[in-house]
Amino acid sequence: xxxxxxxxxxxxxxxxxxxxxxxxxxxxxxxxxxxxxxxxxxxxxxxxxxxxxxxxxxxxxxxxxxxxxxxxxxxxxxxxxxxxxxxxxxxxxxxxxxxxxxxxxxxxxxxxxxxxxxxxxxxxxxxxxxxxxxxxxxxxxxxxxxxxxxxxxxxxxxxxxxxxxxxxxxxxxxxxxxxxxxxxxxxxxxxxxxxxxxxxxxxxxxxxxxxxxxxxxxxxxxxxxxxxxxxxxxxxxxxxxxxxxxxxxxxxxxxxxxxxxxxxxxxxxxxxxxxxxxxxxxxxxxxxxxxxxxxxx
Numbered sequence: 676x677x678x679x680x681x682x683x684x685x686x687x688x689x690x691x692x693x694x695x696x697x698x699x700x701x702x703x704x705x706x707x708x709x710x711x712x713x714x715x716x717x718x719x720x721x722x723x724x725x726x727x728x729x730x731x732x733x734x735x736x737x738x739x740x741x742x743x744x745x746x747x748x749x750x751x752x753x754x755x756x757x758x759x760x761x762x763x764x765x766x767x768x769x770x771x772x773x774x775x776x777x778x779x780x781x782x783x784x785x786x787x788x789x790x791x792x793x794x795x796x797x798x799x800x801x802x803x804x805x806x807x808x809x810x811x812x813x814x815x816x817x818x819x820x821x822x823x824x825x826x827x828x829x830x831x832x833x834x835x836x837x838x839x840x841x842x843x844x845x846x847x848x849x850x851x852x853x854x855x856x857x858x859x860x861x862x863x864x865x866x867x868x869x870x871x872x873x874x875x876x877x878x879x880x881x882x883x884x885x886x887x888x889x890x891x892x893x894x895x896x897x898x899x900x901x902x903x904x905x906x907x908x909x910x911x912x913x914x915x916x917x918x919x920x921x922x923x924x925x926x927x928x929x930x931x932x933x934x935x936x937x938x939x940x941x942x943x944x945x946x947x948x949x950x951x952x953x954x955x956x957x958x959x960x961x962x963x964x965x966x967x968x969x970x971x972x
Contacts, residue, residue: 693769695733695788696776701725704785713769713792715762729760733771733788757790767792800942802841802882810880817879817887824889825938836898836931838888838905839945840868843924843957845884852916857884860914864923867912871905885949895931895962902929902960910958924958926950933965 684705687694693710697703703726706718714730726733759767771790778784799821801814824835842864849857861884868886872878881887888905892898909925928948932941944963952959 691791693788693790695726695730695790697726697786697788699783699785710790713767713790714759729762732757732759733769733790799939800946802885810883813880814882817877817881817889820877820879821887821889821938821942825932825941828932833891834893834932836890836892836895836929837941837945838890838898838902839881839928839930839942839949840886840888840905840909841882841926841949841953842884842909843926843953844921848914848916848921849883852919856916859916860921860923863914864909864912864925867908868905871908873901887945892931895929895965898929898931899960899962902927902962906958906960926952926955926957927960928952928963929960930963931965935965 687705688708690707691709693713694705694707695703695710696705702723703718703721704723706716706721708718711717716727716730721727755771757769757771759769761767769790769792771788773789774787775783776785776787799818821837824832827833828835842861845857845861848860861880865878865880865886868878868888872888873890875891877889879887879889890898890901892901906925906927909923912923914921914923926949928945928951930941930945930948936944948961948963951961955961
């Protein structure tokens with residue numbers, strides 16, 4: 676049992692994210708090396724003691740740790756932004772996800788928190804979202820899926836590509852007919868595009884007027900050909916609103932992952948290709964050059 680515990684501690688210490696385990700009375704049960712680095716608080720000074728006030732945002736989003744705090748369910752997506760006070764006194768912005776820990780009978784036995792500095796995030800590019808838009812939650816959930824597929828690729832998994840799709844008429848429709856009409860149109864467009872997806876493909880909202888398709892086409896040429904199919908389907912999604920009729924088209928940027936890519940650079944290439952399609956007048960597909968082609972010689 677001792678060897679198993681030591682292995683578990685070593686595994687958690689090797690992670691780049693801070694890991695904190697908190698007991699039901701607020702005492703720190705585990706504090707890994709990354710947590711020490713991020714906050715400046717050493718595990719030997721915390722273990723078995725209540726978390727200091729500087730770290731309370733980590734446990735209860737700025738509230739004192741209590742039984743009620745421990746009832747908070749785990750956050751989905753990227754977590755929530757909090758502000759911790761470093762041991763040296765300066766502020767540390769961090770993204771944190773929490774999970775209630777339970778015993779075999781379902782009783783609460785503590786809280787786990789996983790966190791990392793917000794400034795260290797290599798933020799993924801998104802489409803624009805209006806204030807209060809529900810699309811932001813869709814983005815967060817799809818980010819997790821993209822990250823998972825990318826990590827699998829880096830470990831020798833299958834290749835993949837992304838299609839960044841913008842609806843050409845969305846901005847004008849929102850201006851002339853309002854947000855409700857535009858959202859109804861986007862739902863219609865989403866249904867039309869879904870009919871063209873392969874069983875292994877996934878699509879999510881990536882902005883007020885934009886979608887991302889995660890595709891497992893094996894080459895840039897196959898990805899571009901598939902994008903052309905989706906562009907054709909988009910043109911079948913005629914939209915009517917109170918007697919007015921709009922023919923819909925999309926601008927698509929296609930980018931196939933390569934070994935030089937980070938997930939950020941892959942999405943940046945797809946976004947740039949989408950803008951190229953848009954500036955061509957819309958109703959167009961542009962394939963992004965590979966990272967090596969983009970690099971200066």
